C-alpha cells in the first residue's frame with residue numbers, strides 16, 4: 001500500500017522557478033547565485049506557509065550543485081544533489097529555534113560550523129523561528145554570525161521580524177516574503193489537482209485559496225482534507241460544507257433583495273445566515289466582495305478581475321445587468337463602513353440589519369412594507385437635501401401672555417417716572433421683553449407701528465392705562481392689540497403672485513434692509529428665492545448657521561407677506577447637502593467666513609458702522 005504523502009510535501013518546489021508567488025525574491029536570489037555575490041547571512045521573514053524554508057532549501061541545494069544547468073538550476077544528478085534529494089546531505093543543517101532555543105543548542109550548532117564541508121562548497125544553516133531564541137542563545141550566536149567561515153551560509157527564518165535584535169538584523173540580507181495571492185494559489189492547486197487526477201471546480205479551488213490567507217501550505221492541507229472527504233471530484237458544495245463557508249447563493253439572493261428594496265426578505269435571509277452559525281462581519285465582508293465582483297463586470301477592461309468559472313461568471317453577469325454602478329458603489333460604501341464599525345457596535349445583529357435596510361433604500365422602489373410611498377419618499381427627501389422648514393411662530397395663548405406681562409406692570413406701578421427719563425427706561429424694557437422670548441412683538445418692524453397707531457384707538461384696560469405714561473409703551477400696547485386681533489381669527493389672505501413679483505419684492509427688501517444689516521441683506525441677496533407650491537418660498541443659504549439666523553429674522557417674512565398681500569406664505573431655507581469648500585477671496589467673503597465661527601462680529605461691524613474698503 002502506498003504511503004499517502006501530503007500535497008504540501010509532495011509538491012514542494014525543488015527549483016526557484018517552481019516557487020509560487022515570490023517572484024521578486026527568487027529572482028534576486030538566483031541573480032546573486034549567478035553573479036556569485038551571495039551574502040553570508042540571510043533573514044527570510046513573512047507569514048507562515050509562504051515558502052521561506054522551501055527557498056532556503058532550494059538555495060542550499062543550488063549553491064552546492066557541482067554542475068548547475070544553464071538556467072542555474074541544480075542538476076539533480078551530482079552527488080550533492082542526490083544526497084539532498086534523499087534528505088541525506090551533510091551540508092544542510094536545520095534548527096527549529098521554537099524547540100531548540102537554549103544556549104547549548106546554539107553552541108552545538110556553532111561547533112558544527114567549524115567543520116568544513118566534505119562534499120560540495122557550502123554548509124547551509126537554516127534556523128527556523130529564529131525569534132524564539134533566548135537572549136543568551138542570541139548572544140552566543142552573534143559572534144559566529146559576525147565572522148563566519150567562508151563556506152558557511154546562514155538563513156534565519158521568522159514570522160516576527162520585529163522580535164529580532166537589531167544587531168542580528170544588521171548582519172543579514174533581509175527578504176520579505178509576501179502572502180501569496182488567491183489567483184496564484186488557485187492556479188497551483190489546479191496544477192496539483194491535475195497531477196493527482198482530481199476533477200476540481202474552479203470555484204472550489206478559489207474558495208480554498210481565499211480561506212488560506214495567502215499561505216500555500218495551508219491551502220494544500222485544506223485541499224488534501226477535502227479530497228479525502230469527497231474523493232476525486234472536488235465541488236464547490238463540498239468545500240463550503242467542509243470549511244463552513246457561507247454559500248455565495250446567499251449573496252445573490254441578498255443582492256436581489258437589495259435591488260428590489262425588499263427589506264423583509266433581507267432581514268429573513270440574514271436571520272437564516274445567523275441561524276446557521278455564521279458571523280455577521282464575515283457576512284458583510286462577503287457581501288462587499290460579491291458587490292465588488294458585480295462592479296468589475298460593469299466594464300470590459302475590469303472583467304478579468306473576477307475570478308470565477310464561466311458558469312459562475314454568467315450568474316454574476318445576469319445580476320450585474322440588473323443594477324447600476326452607482327447603486328453598487330454606494331452599496332460597497334455601506335458594506336465597508338459597516339465592517340469598519342462592526343467591532344465598536346454593541347448590538348452586532350442590529351448593526352448589520354441597519355446596514356441591510358440602508359442598502360435596500362439605495363434603489364428607490366418601495367420598502368416591502370405597507371406604507372411604501374411614505375417611507376421611501378420621506379427618507380429620500382431627508383437624504384437628498386437637508387431642509388430647514390420655517391414656521392410662523394404659533395400664537396401664544398392669551399392666558400400665557402397675560403401671565404408674562406404681570407411683572408412688567410408691577411414694575412411700572414412702583415416707579416412712575418418722569419416723562420423724559422421714561423423713554424430710556426422703556427428702551428431697556430423692550431429689550432428685556434424680547435429676550436424673554438416674545439419675538440412676536442418685534443416682527444412687524446417700525447413702519448408697522450405707525451400704521452397701527454393711525455388705525456386703532458386703545459381699548460380700556462386697567463393695566464394699559466398705566467402704561468400709557470410713555471409714548472413707546474402706548475405704541476407697544478397698540479401693537480399688542482393688533483397682534484391679538486390677528487391671532488384670534490386671522491382671515492386667510494391668499495393673493496396669487498408670480499415668481500417675477502416675488503423676486504421684485506425680495507429685492508426691495510434687500511435694498512431697504514441694506515442699512516440695517518448689510519451682512520444679512522447680502523446673505524439673502526446671494527441666491528434667487530424660488531416660489532414653490534402652496535406659497536412656500538424656498539431660498540438657498542450657505543450653511544446651517546445661516547439658515548438658523550434667517551429663521552430668527554422674521555421681518556423678511558412679514559415684509560413679503562404684506563407686499564404680496566398673502567399671509568399664507570412660508571419660507572423654507574435650503575442648505576446644500578455638500579458644503580463646497582469655497583475659498584474666500586474678497587474681504588466680504590472672508591468676513592462672512594469669519595462670521596460663521598464668530599457671529600458676534602457681525603453685530604460689532606454693524607454697530608460701529610464699518611464697511612469694507614474698495
Ligand SMILES: [Zn+2]
Pocket residue numbers: 064065066067068074075076077078079080081
Ligand atoms: Zn547537482
